[in-house]
Amino acid sequence: MGAxxxxxxxxxxxxxxxxxxRAVRIIEGFGGGSTPDLVSxxxxxxxxxxxxxxxVVEERTGAGSNIATEAVVTASPDGYTLLNVVTANAINATLxxxxxxxxxxxxxxxxxxxRFPMVLLVNRSxxxxxxxxxxxxxxxxxxxxxIASPGVGTPMHVAAELLKLMAGIDLVHVAxxxxxxxxxxxxxxxxxxxxxxxxxxIGPIKAGKVRALAVTGATRSDxxxxxxxxxxxxxxxxxxxxNGIGAPKATPAAIIDKLSAKITAGxxxxxxxxxxxxxxxxxxxxxxxxxASFILEETEKWAKxxxxxxxxxx
Numbered sequence: 001m002g003a004x005x006x007x008x009x010x011x012x013x014x015x016x017x018x019x020x021x022r023a024v025r026i027i028e029g030f031g032g033g034s035t036p037d038l039v040s041x042x043x044x045x046x047x048x049x050x051x052x053x054x055x056v057v058e059e060r061t062g063a064g065s066n067i068a069t070e071a072v073v074t075a076s077p078d079g080y081t082l083l084n085v086v087t088a089n090a091i092n093a094t095l096x097x098x099x100x101x102x103x104x105x106x107x108x109x110x111x112x113x114x115r116f117p118m119v120l121l122v123n124r125s126x127x128x129x130x131x132x133x134x135x136x137x138x139x140x141x142x143x144x145x146x147i148a149s150p151g152v153g154t155p156m157h158v159a160a161e162l163l164k165l166m167a168g169i170d171l172v173h174v175a176x177x178x179x180x181x182x183x184x185x186x187x188x189x190x191x192x193x194x195x196x197x198x199x200x201x202i203g204p205i206k207a208g209k210v211r212a213l214a215v216t217g218a219t220r221s222d223x224x225x226x227x228x229x230x231x232x233x234x235x236x237x238x239x240x241x242x243n244g245i246g247a248p249k250a251t252p253a254a255i256i257d258k259l260s261a262k263i264t265a266g267x268x269x270x271x272x273x274x275x276x277x278x279x280x281x282x283x284x285x286x287x288x289x290x291x292a293s294f295i296l297e298e299t300e301k302w303a304k305x306x307x308x309x310x311x312x313x314x
Contacts, residue, residue: 019079019255023054026245028084029068031061035197038279039114039243040084046266047259064088064153064313066099073101077250079259083107085244087155090298094306095153096313107246109295110256111263112286114276116241117217118159119201119224121194121210123186131214131233134193138169146191147171148182152311156195158302159216159239161309163195166234173309186210197241198223199280216240223280242284242298244291260288 026044028036037057044055060068065088075081089103120131126145128134138145149157152175164171174191176182179200186194187209194210198221204210205224214230215221216239230237245263247256266272267285276283286294 020053024080025056025058026082027058027060027068027071029065031059036084073106075248077248079255083246085246087241091153091302093299094303106249108249108251109291110245111260112244112284112291114243114281115284116197116281117215117221118195119198119215120213123189123192124211126192135167142170145171146174147193148174148191150179151175155241158305159195161305162239165308
């Protein structure tokens with residue numbers, strides 16, 4: 001009986017030792033050229049070189065990554081189908097009224113990967129040179145500042161809603177289908193503010209087309225060291241876009257542990273770190289248990305913000 005009881009554990013360990021024996025899919029939900037796609041390919045190349053099998057990025061776009069997530073939720077829990085987990089997964093848990101899965105229950109966190117800081121931009125004609133001045137102006141002109149985002153429920157949208165909540169200001173959210181149109185209207189003054197990733201904003205900032213008031217991460221960005229963090233004015237404020245890796249919930253622990261260890265080691269590699277920096281990211285290595293706690297915290301935080309905003313997607 002003792003030997004029989006030990007068999008599943010031993011089998012799991014052996015399975016982990018042998019894994020992978022064939023190609024692994026990393027499914028992402030935003031399409032070619034997107035940040036999740038780039039991150040998936042970078043970490044996939046690293047894992048393929050170390051584990052001896054291809055890690056193939058597969059795009060399942062639509063519904064803010066819900067289509068990609070459902071594909072992984074329903075996949076065989078054998079380690080050969082992985083998910084690029086994104087901030088949207090934490091947001092969608094509240095934003096969407098009807099989902100056929102429970103993200104925090106049905107996806108097993110493998111490892112955290114990358115954080116992408118965002119920045120609050122304003123039209124240069126807006127009479128605000130600092131975040132404090134922006135908040136004061138917004139309070140004096142409630143409902144008169146339009147703030148853009150690349151879509152309802154995006155990290156940029158909920159970051160703006162968190163700013164409204166914590167600063168006690170009334171901004172009008174204007175959703176676009178992507179950053180290009182939002183930038184056009186920001187330059188032209190149709191919208192007065194915009195929150196977007198630092199990597200996307202750096203060109204217009206350097207060209208002097210917009211004014212950067214504050215970055216939304218917990219601390220200042222190395223890319224924009226002279227731009228203060230929102231938290232310097234509103235303590236506790238933090239909003240970032242992030243990526244990680246997940247797997248179907250019943251994936252053997254030995255496989256998750258193996259992937260987690262390899263990914264964490266990769267994020268410490270100077271070459272991979274540099275490539276991530278080149279696409280505007282900051283490595284945030286989080287082993288499985290730490291990533292699981294992080295996801296729960298993010299899901300709870302954004303649930304409060306989504307409810308405050310009143311945003312819903314059917």
